[in-house]
Amino acid sequence: MGVTKGVWFTDEFKRDAVAQVVERGYAVSEVAERLGISTKSLYTWKAQFAKSPHERAEVLDQAAEIRRLKRELARVTEERTILKKATTYFVRESQ
Template sequence: MMGAGNFMDEFKRDAVAQITERGYPVKEVSARLGVSMHSLYAWRRKFTKAVSCDTEKNAEIRRLKRELVRVSEERDILKKATAYFARDAR
């Protein structure tokens, strides 16, 4: 059996996916892969935090994109209004 520090991140993510996505019990995955249950729980915490952080970043990016579209539309409307009133002022 290898120590927890000897596993690649890809292996750890796959092990966590068996628990979180495929619904296998931690005890079963631990026995099948030869990894301690403690390591699996630690990996799950580590990779779940990374995913939630990415999710928050993606949500912020989506919000900023929506705001950019709104502000761009407002700018275009103001440009047209300015041109309209400048034409009438002559």
């Protein structure tokens, strides 16, 4: 949800506002004035919601892949740290 002058707008409201511009061809300034919102908010919402479902799905897939890779990196880093400690221990014990 976004805030404009202390008012919260639902995603549904934002999508409807964007649809008036993208699908129905109204000017951003006209829609913003009619709905009592700033043109800046409407442009921001347009950037957020005007992406095709394919583009949104791709972004979500990429975000999921990034989360998976971060988990894997953390695991590998932890394993490397454990192996370094073990190597240091065994080097000391063998001397």
